[in-house]
Amino acid sequence: MKLDLVLEKGFSRLAMLAVLMAALLTTSVTAMREWSQQQELANFQILAQRYAALVEDKLVQVEADLQRSSASNALSKNTELLQQRMPWILQLQERDNKSIVIFESTPTTVSLSSEMLALSLIEGASSLGRLHFGDVQASPDGEGIVYAAWPISGTDRYGLACLSISKLLQSINIASRATLGIEAIWENNPTALTDDPRLQEVRLSNSGLIFPLRLSTTDSFAPKSTWQIYGLPLMAVLLALALSLYVREIVLRQRAEAITREQQDRVQINSRFATLGEISAMISHEINQPLAAIEMYASTCEKLLKSGASKPETMQQALAGVRSQTERVSRIIRSVQDFAQSRSETPQGLDVMAVIRDLAPLIDLQAKRLKAIVKVQGMTGLHIVADKTMMEQVILNLVRNGLEAMRNTAEDRRLLIIEVLKNDTQLNLRITDQGSGIASELRDRIFSAFVTNKPKGTGVGLSLCKSLVEKHRGHISFADNPNGGTIFTVELPIELSKSTEANSLKNAVEVAL
Amino acid sequence: MNSYLDKQVPRKNLVYLVEDDLDLANAMHMLFQTEGLEIKHFEDGESFLKEVAEHPMINPEEPAVCVLLDIRLGHMSGLEVFEKLTKNHPNFKHPVIFLTGHADLQVAVDVMRQGACDFVTKPFDSDTLLEKVRLGLALSNKTMDTEVTKQQLNLLLDKLTHKEMTVMQYVIEGMHNREIAEILGNSVRTVEIHRANVFDKMQVKSAVELARLLERYGYEH
Numbered sequence: 001m002k003l004d005l006v007l008e009k010g011f012s013r014l015a016m017l018a019v020l021m022a023a024l025l026t027t028s029v030t031a032m033r034e035w036s037q038q039q040e041l042a043n044f045q046i047l048a049q050r051y052a053a054l055v056e057d058k059l060v061q062v063e064a065d066l067q068r069s070s071a072s073n074a075l076s077k078n079t080e081l082l083q084q085r086m087p088w089i090l091q092l093q094e095r096d097n098k099s100i101v102i103f104e105s106t107p108t109t110v111s112l113s114s115e116m117l118a119l120s121l122i123e124g125a126s127s128l129g130r131l132h133f134g135d136v137q138a139s140p141d142g143e144g145i146v147y148a149a150w151p152i153s154g155t156d157r158y159g160l161a162c163l164s165i166s167k168l169l170q171s172i173n174i175a176s177r178a179t180l181g182i183e184a185i186w187e188n189n190p191t192a193l194t195d196d197p198r199l200q201e202v203r204l205s206n207s208g209l210i211f212p213l214r215l216s217t218t219d220s221f222a223p224k225s226t227w228q229i230y231g232l233p234l235m236a237v238l239l240a241l242a243l244s245l246y247v248r249e250i251v252l253r254q255r256a257e258a259i260t261r262e263q264q265d266r267v268q269i270n271s272r273f274a275t276l277g278e279i280s281a282m283i284s285h286e287i288n289q290p291l292a293a294i295e296m297y298a299s300t301c302e303k304l305l306k307s308g309a310s311k312p313e314t315m316q317q318a319l320a321g322v323r324s325q326t327e328r329v330s331r332i333i334r335s336v337q338d339f340a341q342s343r344s345e346t347p348q349g350l351d352v353m354a355v356i357r358d359l360a361p362l363i364d365l366q367a368k369r370l371k372a373i374v375k376v377q378g379m380t381g382l383h384i385v386a387d388k389t390m391m392e393q394v395i396l397n398l399v400r401n402g403l404e405a406m407r408n409t410a411e412d413r414r415l416l417i418i419e420v421l422k423n424d425t426q427l428n429l430r431i432t433d434q435g436s437g438i439a440s441e442l443r444d445r446i447f448s449a450f451v452t453n454k455p456k457g458t459g460v461g462l463s464l465c466k467s468l469v470e471k472h473r474g475h476i477s478f479a480d481n482p483n484g485g486t487i488f489t490v491e492l493p494i495e496l497s498k499s500t501e502a503n504s505l506k507n508a509v510e511v512a513l
Numbered sequence: 514m515n516s517y518l519d520k521q522v523p524r525k526n527l528v529y530l531v532e533d534d535l536d537l538a539n540a541m542h543m544l545f546q547t548e549g550l551e552i553k554h555f556e557d558g559e560s561f562l563k564e565v566a567e568h569p570m571i572n573p574e575e576p577a578v579c580v581l582l583d584i585r586l587g588h589m590s591g592l593e594v595f596e597k598l599t600k601n602h603p604n605f606k607h608p609v610i611f612l613t614g615h616a617d618l619q620v621a622v623d624v625m626r627q628g629a630c631d632f633v634t635k636p637f638d639s640d641t642l643l644e645k646v647r648l649g650l651a652l653s654n655k656t657m658d659t660e661v662t663k664q665q666l667n668l669l670l671d672k673l674t675h676k677e678m679t680v681m682q683y684v685i686e687g688m689h690n691r692e693i694a695e696i697l698g699n700s701v702r703t704v705e706i707h708r709a710n711v712f713d714k715m716q717v718k719s720a721v722e723l724a725r726l727l728e729r730y731g732y733e734h
Contacts, residue, residue: 285585285614291636293540299639300544314543321540328536 018244022236030232286332290325297321347387347472349495352420352427353380355391363399370403371411378420382427383495390468397461398431398488405435405453405485426491434485438478447476465490524657525576526650528552531561531594532583532612541581544639550646551576558586558594565602573661578607579630579649584620595624606656608649612637666726672714680707681715685724 297318304311304318356363356376367374384391399416406414419430438446438453446453447466469476474492481487528545530552532538538554545552555561561580568575584591591611598605608630613621621632630652631645673681683693694704717723 288614288635289534289537293534293537295636296537296540296544296639296642300540300547303544303547311547314547318540318543321536321543325536325540 019237019240022240023233026233026236283332283336287329290328290332294322294325297325347385349383350386350388350391351381351383352391352429352492353378353382355388356395356418356420359392359395362396366400366403367416370406370414372403372406372414372416374399374403374416374418376418376420378418379422380420382420382422384427384472384492385495386472386492390471394465394468394490395429395431397465398490401461402431402433402435402486402488405433405437408436409434409485422494423491425494425496427494429490429492430487431489432481432485432487434481434483437480437484437486446478524573524654526550526654527576527578528646528650529555529561529564529578529580529607531555531558531581531586531591533557533586534583544643545646548643550643550650558589558591558597561594562597562601565598565605573665575657577650577653577657579646579653580607580609581612581646582609583612584624585614592620592624595627595629599628606660607653610645610649669715673711677707677711677714680704681711681723684708684711684720685727687720 300318301315304315353376360376363374395418399418402416403414406416413434415434417430417432419428419432421428421430442453447462466476469490469492472492474490476488476490478486478488528550530538530541532541532554533556535556538556542552542554553564555564561582582591582594586594589597595609595611598609611621611624611629611632613632613634621629621634625632630649633642633645670678679697680693683696688696690701690704690708693699693708694701697704712718712723715723715726717726
């Protein structure tokens, strides 16, 4: 039962730990990814600042030019100025604090210089927020390409554009088109633009290069779906749960097997090797029940007689009860007798070591319970003539006594040694414990009935052993173990005809831990 | 005193026997019947606990009960039954007497510590058993008297208005109507009416009687 509890606790702790670990892992992976994305953005921003500085220089130049012209009509002057430098500009308008550049309508004939574009972007962005320029890269056709990004104020979006230095604006995202007010230009060349509102990266229309900044990861053009946010942790938790269920299944199965084994062992003990104490407790309970009933029936009759109330019917019932309960008692006694008789003596040739080996599971169980080590050593093939059950009783009683005597011994010293030795024509079965020894006042009569060295002993075990051993023409004695504890020795005559092939057991067999 | 609360409600006595041995139960049944004690037999802990759940203790119509609980029962042991009883039915305040074998003596001592009323060892002497059961029933009666009256007192107290409750508290402190009227800012006449209502609702005739009644049942003001 205790083992079950430990397993149960251990298991649930394990499961909790697994779930926790999984959640932790997922969180840290997500965090790592976000961190690396932020690093990416930071790197880009450093580059962008460098280009921004360049653009600002240019802006200063443009501003100086503008100031040189008339200040009264800045816009028309601007247009003039721009048209001077970029003759294909049709018109420059101002709308909602934005400068709008209107170009010639056919992009194929228009060569949109990067300068102009930068300018228009600056015009648009300067009123809206900071402009960042990205890296300059060489496109496959040998042209330089500028990537630009700028935060669109009031939103969490970025304007994105990709410009080829000599010719065309390659692509631009929707957010920036609206804020710049230059969407009309590309109407005739829609393939250059990606209209997907969930645009997450800017692609170059002709080279297919990918814009180096993936904004979707930091501010995103599309809100993350619930699945994207919770999906991975959820999966992890589910996985952990499934795993723990699987582990639980295994643990449960193993436990069930262990329990069945233990139960089988126990049943074996109960049916064959219940101590007299256990048997007597069982019998006394069985007999006390009808005795109590008899007493009450008798008492009922007595009371009825005393009171003078004439209730022959009740009296009759009570007396019938007494009779049936008496029968019940005799039935119990009969069954006890049957049980005792079933253990009738049948002497046979026995290899003592084999008997011990057969008992190993039981000894093992007891040793485990008392956290002791049992070592079996000696010779195989030594035969005696004895009743098997009785021999088993003797061995088990002595082993049990030895183990129980070590209850107060330090755990690392709880060693019980069972030896089977040959001494001339005698077989010596020696059981050595490192227990508390036998109290001096009991030494003379330890084999007498109802004398016990144990706090809860019945005083039957050793006297039973003695009578069983003597029945087999043997002798039982004890001596002090020089290492502390007691050595019990059972001497029995060897059946020589069968024992010729006796071998000394080379390796000590460790029965239990 | 002719207060309703002081009337002792005549109550039935009942012995609950939880015993899986039918022969023993039968013998006990006969003995108790001869002695004029009614017995109700349960073959296992489950059916006994079911009965308890259906009959909450504090009810003037319920009988006084003494429980005889066998420590060795088939499915659920007597100890488990007792544990469940004390844990799940704290209102079941009837005494429990354990029936134990000689070998269970240590267990019996333990259950006494956990709040069992008494125990008898099998095979028992009928007179000892009967004596213990009668003592148990007397104890149950006493507990029920207190519990039932306390409950009825609460019913009466529930009928009082807030104002009457206030007046009652001053009354049992021994104040005169005039003093109370002064404190509450009412006319003496009003206080007199409240006081009469309190006496009427609490079914008493005097302030002394009222104070004694409340004190006896642990009413705290």
